[in-house]
Amino acid sequence: MKTLDVQLPGASYPITIGAGILDAALREVVGRHGKELVLVVTNETLAGLYPGRIEAALQGLPVQVESCVLPDGERYKTLETLAHIFDRLMALEANRQALLIAFGGGVIGDMTGFAAACFMRGVPYIQVPTTLLADVDSSVGGKTAVNHPLGKNAIGAFKQPQAVVMELDFLRSLPPREMRAGTFELIKHGIIRDSTLFDFLEEHRGDLDGMDPVFWEEAVARSCRVKAEVVAQDERETDLRAILNFGHSLAHLIETHAGYGSVLHGEAVGAGMLFAAYVSHRWGGLDSYEYGRIRDLLLPLTQPISMPPLDPDAFAHLLMHDKKAGSGTLKFVALNGLGHAVIRGGTAPAELWPMLQDFLREQPQVLRVATA
Amino acid sequence: MKTLDVQLPGASYPITIGAGILDAALREVVGRHGKELVLVVTNETLAGLYPGRIEAALQGLPVQVESCVLPDGERYKTLETLAHIFDRLMALEANRQALLIAFGGGVIGDMTGFAAACFMRGVPYIQVPTTLLADVDSSVGGKTAVNHPLGKNAIGAFKQPQAVVMELDFLRSLPPREMRAGTFELIKHGIIRDSTLFDFLEEHRGDLDGMDPVFWEEAVARSCRVKAEVVAQDERETDLRAILNFGHSLAHLIETHAGYGSVLHGEAVGAGMLFAAYVSHRWGGLDSYEYGRIRDLLLPLTQPISMPPLDPDAFAHLLMHDKKAGSGTLKFVALNGLGHAVIRGGTAPAELWPMLQDFLREQPQVLRVATA
Numbered sequence: 001m002k003t004l005d006v007q008l009p010g011a012s013y014p015i016t017i018g019a020g021i022l023d024a025a026l027r028e029v030v031g032r033h034g035k036e037l038v039l040v041v042t043n044e045t046l047a048g049l050y051p052g053r054i055e056a057a058l059q060g061l062p063v064q065v066e067s068c069v070l071p072d073g074e075r076y077k078t079l080e081t082l083a084h085i086f087d088r089l090m091a092l093e094a095n096r097q098a099l100l101i102a103f104g105g106g107v108i109g110d111m112t113g114f115a116a117a118c119f120m121r122g123v124p125y126i127q128v129p130t131t132l133l134a135d136v137d138s139s140v141g142g143k144t145a146v147n148h149p150l151g152k153n154a155i156g157a158f159k160q161p162q163a164v165v166m167e168l169d170f171l172r173s174l175p176p177r178e179m180r181a182g183t184f185e186l187i188k189h190g191i192i193r194d195s196t197l198f199d200f201l202e203e204h205r206g207d208l209d210g211m212d213p214v215f216w217e218e219a220v221a222r223s224c225r226v227k228a229e230v231v232a233q234d235e236r237e238t239d240l241r242a243i244l245n246f247g248h249s250l251a252h253l254i255e256t257h258a259g260y261g262s263v264l265h266g267e268a269v270g271a272g273m274l275f276a277a278y279v280s281h282r283w284g285g286l287d288s289y290e291y292g293r294i295r296d297l298l299l300p301l302t303q304p305i306s307m308p309p310l311d312p313d314a315f316a317h318l319l320m321h322d323k324k325a326g327s328g329t330l331k332f333v334a335l336n337g338l339g340h341a342v343i344r345g346g347t348a349p350a351e352l353w354p355m356l357q358d359f360l361r362e363q364p365q366v367l368r369v370a371t372a
Numbered sequence: 373m374k375t376l377d378v379q380l381p382g383a384s385y386p387i388t389i390g391a392g393i394l395d396a397a398l399r400e401v402v403g404r405h406g407k408e409l410v411l412v413v414t415n416e417t418l419a420g421l422y423p424g425r426i427e428a429a430l431q432g433l434p435v436q437v438e439s440c441v442l443p444d445g446e447r448y449k450t451l452e453t454l455a456h457i458f459d460r461l462m463a464l465e466a467n468r469q470a471l472l473i474a475f476g477g478g479v480i481g482d483m484t485g486f487a488a489a490c491f492m493r494g495v496p497y498i499q500v501p502t503t504l505l506a507d508v509d510s511s512v513g514g515k516t517a518v519n520h521p522l523g524k525n526a527i528g529a530f531k532q533p534q535a536v537v538m539e540l541d542f543l544r545s546l547p548p549r550e551m552r553a554g555t556f557e558l559i560k561h562g563i564i565r566d567s568t569l570f571d572f573l574e575e576h577r578g579d580l581d582g583m584d585p586v587f588w589e590e591a592v593a594r595s596c597r598v599k600a601e602v603v604a605q606d607e608r609e610t611d612l613r614a615i616l617n618f619g620h621s622l623a624h625l626i627e628t629h630a631g632y633g634s635v636l637h638g639e640a641v642g643a644g645m646l647f648a649a650y651v652s653h654r655w656g657g658l659d660s661y662e663y664g665r666i667r668d669l670l671l672p673l674t675q676p677i678s679m680p681p682l683d684p685d686a687f688a689h690l691l692m693h694d695k696k697a698g699s700g701t702l703k704f705v706a707l708n709g710l711g712h713a714v715i716r717g718g719t720a721p722a723e724l725w726p727m728l729q730d731f732l733r734e735q736p737q738v739l740r741v742a743t744a
Binding site: 120320 | 463517527530
């Protein structure tokens with residue numbers, strides 16, 4: 001078991017990571033908060049895989065435990081689904097003495113955190129992520145949101161959890177494709193800010209396809225530490241935190257253009273990181289050796305992603321809809337050496353378009369898309 | 373013109389109050405923020421009364437000004453209506469360079485502030501209140517929300533505006549009934565925390581029915597100063613801020629039980645304050661002279677409110693649905709002398725019920741409701 005703290009101005013909370021740690025860690029934090037009502041928010045898939053799992057962990061504590069089971073999938077990450085959480089809380093006559101537990105992946109975590117931010121203008125919540133992606137990415141840092149039909153995570157809040165409990169046993173029920181998708185975000189943290197984590201992952205690359213709990217505990221903890229440090233320095237993403245978006249400009253485009261649900265977020269980020277590393281190499285921020293190391297770690301993990309054709313206008317339009325975009329240009333996260341991401345403002349889509357075409361020629365197995 | 377500052381940890385913002393001050397005050401603050409897009413959120417009634425008023429004030433500034441016109445009324449203060457604001461922002465391809473202006477009463481202010489809290493996880497907004505109630509109550513302090521079918525303001529956020537611009541000329545188009553309703557909240561600030569404000573209002577009680585801008589500028593400024601001081605000490609309502617809910621326990625019950633829309637919030641607060649003063653007198657916190665002063669200032673302003681019959685169970689249930697309620701008891705805001713409100717935790721509905729019956733007998737013209 002490993003624990004680390006996210007230290008923010010005015011708040012700090014523990015992350016507990018390990019196999020078989022759920023009951024003790026969750027009982028401790030729920031007991032400490034002494035609320036009257038716990039609402040476990042989860043989805044139909046997890047409710048079927050682990051029926052009553054959270055309720056069992058909390059048995060005997062002097063708290064009413066209820067659940068709210070949502071449909072499974074990114075397409076349900078909407079204001080309409082969020083309203084179901086509020087409906088359930090109101091039907092239970094919940095007040096500020098309520099505590100929410102997000103039991104699921106990133107979609108459940110984002111929606112539960114946002115509901116906790118808004119219900120009665122704020123009640124506490126705990127993250128119990130069940131996917132690798134949620135472990136290393138969405139469950140830490142307090143970004144919560146739902147999607148709008150015209151933009152991912154367009155409506156949300158910054159709302160830090162009271163604790164994050166990462167039970168690695170849940171990863172055993174994770175489909176291999178989702179495990180792989182989470183691995184990209186884990187590796188990302190090494191690429192952008194911790195070259196020793198990158199070294200460790202390179203050295204243990206064989207473990208990236210396995211389920212060795214010793215490896216994953218170490219890898220997840222080191223990856224989370226990077227994210228926690230970045231968030232601690234810039235909770236509201238005024239500058240530094242934007243480096244966590246490495247690979248995400250193209251990833252958001254891929255997710256929107258390929259259609260929500262046809263590609264996993266982590267898969268899109270994997271492709272986006274390969275492109276961002278390529279762009280960094282072209283801009284001179286990465287030498288051939290470093291670019292090669294990143295490419296060689298990521299490429300074997302990728303599966304080709306197919307998208308409808310793109311032209312320069314569609315490319316620019318899709319990139320600019322990204323909420324990081326200012327007028328006409330965007331902030332592109334690039335590398336200035338392995339382990340050192342930088343934000344390059346004023347990047348025009350027209351500058352990236354020919355590089356995307358070159359990248360597609362050089363790495364045809366990453367993205368299958370006709371460009372004209 | 374009067375200005376005062378709301379000083380919060382990590383943020384402060386100006387309130388500008390006066391007749392004929394809109395253009396200069398609004399241009400200054402919008403110009404200072406230098407955003408690319410301003411979205412004016414208002415309702416159909418105001419769009420008809422003051423077509424293009426905000427746009428005219430901002431003419432010539434290098435900013436795109438758009439509007440979002442919502443239906444008028446408390447019954448539209450919902451997540452569904454909120455979604456219209458997000459739809460408009462997304463259709464305009466707005467990003468974090470957007471600035472929202474709430475041009476309306478409390479409903480518009482609450483929804484616009486909440487939309488600003490959530491859009492892209494937070495964009496700035498400015499309050500331009502058009503009602504007396506919004507001037508002295510909802511536009512200051514950063515409480516934003518929408519209603520849930522089962523609870524008023526159940527879903528919201530704390531989100532401070534960048535500035536509040538109170539143009540008193542807008543009060544000239546306010547129906548007398550709404551002017552009266554706002555007057556109750558204005559007087560409330562004297563009752564709970566500023567006996568010299570109460571003295572001033574007593575002395576100028578004849579002006580409470582008129583439109584003398586000199587009187588209103590002074591009265592609104594002094595009332596806002598009380599609210600700003602309370603909010604500065606306790607933004608998130610962990611303790612002190614709850615005194616602003618003086619009169620609101622019964623007011624929320626009245627609004628819910630009489631049905632949203634049939635009674636104005638301020639009217640319900642007027643009745644609730646008379647009851648809370650009566651309870652305070654019974655508890656020994658107010659002597660007969662002080663209770664008499666409060667009663668004599670408020671009573672002439674009230675109109676009888678009719679409600680369906682109440683029994684003790686319905687009374688308790690309606691009171692406990694109030695979000696200030698803990699398990700079985702509630703926090704009741706009482707007076708310990710005129711100008712000094714205190715929060716009395718552990719108040720049981722069963723203790724208040726017979727006092728409500730006595731109050732109804734003593735002041736039959738306030739509430740018309742059969743009790744059994």
